[in-house]
Amino acid sequence: MPRKTQTNGNLALASxxxxxxxxxxxxxxxxxxxxxxxxxxxxxxxxxxVNDDASMYRLAESVKEHGVREPGLARPxxxxxxxxxxxxxxxxxxxxxxxxxxxxxIRELDDEKAAFVMLGNLEQREKIxxxxxxxxxxxxxxxxxxxxxKGEQHSYEIMVERTGVKKNQLFRFIRLTGLIAALIDMxxxxxxxxxxxxELSHLTISEQTAVADAMAAHEVKPSLSQAVRLKKLKKDGxxxxxxxxRILSEAKKPPKSEPTGSLRFRKYFPPExxxxxxxxxxxxxxxxxxxxAAV
Numbered sequence: 300m301p302r303k304t305q306t307n308g309n310l311a312l313a314s315x316x317x318x319x320x321x322x323x324x325x326x327x328x329x330x331x332x333x334x335x336x337x338x339x340x341x342x343x344x345x346x347x348x349v350n351d352d353a354s355m356y357r358l359a360e361s362v363k364e365h366g367v368r369e370p371g372l373a374r375p376x377x378x379x380x381x382x383x384x385x386x387x388x389x390x391x392x393x394x395x396x397x398x399x400x401x402x403x404x405i406r407e408l409d410d411e412k413a414a415f416v417m418l419g420n421l422e423q424r425e426k427i428x429x430x431x432x433x434x435x436x437x438x439x440x441x442x443x444x445x446x447x448x449k450g451e452q453h454s455y456e457i458m459v460e461r462t463g464v465k466k467n468q469l470f471r472f473i474r475l476t477g478l479i480a481a482l483i484d485m486x487x488x489x490x491x492x493x494x495x496x497x498e499l500s501h502l503t504i505s506e507q508t509a510v511a512d513a514m515a516a517h518e519v520k521p522s523l524s525q526a527v528r529l530k531k532l533k534k535d536g537x538x539x540x541x542x543x544x545r546i547l548s549e550a551k552k553p554p555k556s557e558p559t560g561s562l563r564f565r566k567y568f569p570p571e572x573x574x575x576x577x578x579x580x581x582x583x584x585x586x587x588x589x590x591x592a593a594v
Contacts, residue, residue: 331370333400338380339373341387342417349391358388359395367393370402372416381405384416414442415461428487433475436462440473474500481511491520498526502533509540513547521547528570535570549573 349355361368371386381403383390393401408416417435436458443454455466462469471493475483477500485491491499491514499510499521510529514520521529525546532538568577 331402334403339383358392362392363396374408411442414439433472479507495521495526498530509543513544531570
């Protein structure tokens with residue numbers, strides 16, 4: 300099994316070269332070929348964004364001055380040309396630098412290996428968005444499922460081995476692909492936290508749209524507690540647009556220096572209860588208890 304390399308703080312990945320021997324071109328009898336940019340096509344589903352941002356323009360300047368230092372990797376397409384699995388940012392940099400060709404390693408790869416090539420390419424990126432990682436994991440899981448299990452292993456077990464990411468975290472990332480564009484964009488922009496986003500992914504498209512609308516109207520971010528309540532109401536068949544708006548319009552809970560205790564006792568109250576309602580109910584019960592004890 301390939302050695303795992305720690306990258307991006309919390310992402311353990313085997314090196315692209317280690318998995319597929321991309322750096323041993325001569326040993327494999329392969330060679331780097333200059334391919335016209337017009338013959339290079341992005342994968343049918345490419346999980347990573349290629350943006351004309353400051354980083355891209357820096358890369359284009361580097362390509363213009365020094366050329367492409369590391370070749371891309373592509374596989375032949377049945378309809379002609381090549382599917383560019385690794386190097387789509389480099390290709391765009393070549394276009395901006397007004398080059399017409401790009402050095403490419405051509406390799407025959409099935410869908411499963413092609414998917415893992417794209418994951419291996421993550422370690423070469425300066426920044427990985429949650430949405431990119433989510434879609435990358437989903438594509439790889441689908442490729443493994445398409446090929447069937449290997450021996451006694453399930454697809455998720457192979458994913459855990461090759462990525463170094465725990466099973467539960469893999470599936471939580473994949474859940475993000477069930478979010479509408481407006482919400483997953485908020486996750487990428489750090490306007491919506493990861494854990495609440497996972498809970499919201501269980502809602503329908505119309506329910507998620509109502510959440511996004513309520514977030515904009517009230518200028519709030521759903522807390523994990525609110526997202527869990529919305530998910531439970533949806534499961535119980537009680538979630539409505541009015542309920543979504545009411546929950547997200549709740550006043551933010553006070554700082555930790557002013558504890559209300561409401562979170563500790565939430566499980567004893569209906570999910571639609573706000574922290575204030577829970578606090579009021581607790582106070583009433585305590586007053587009644589005190590009155591009984593005084594008799």
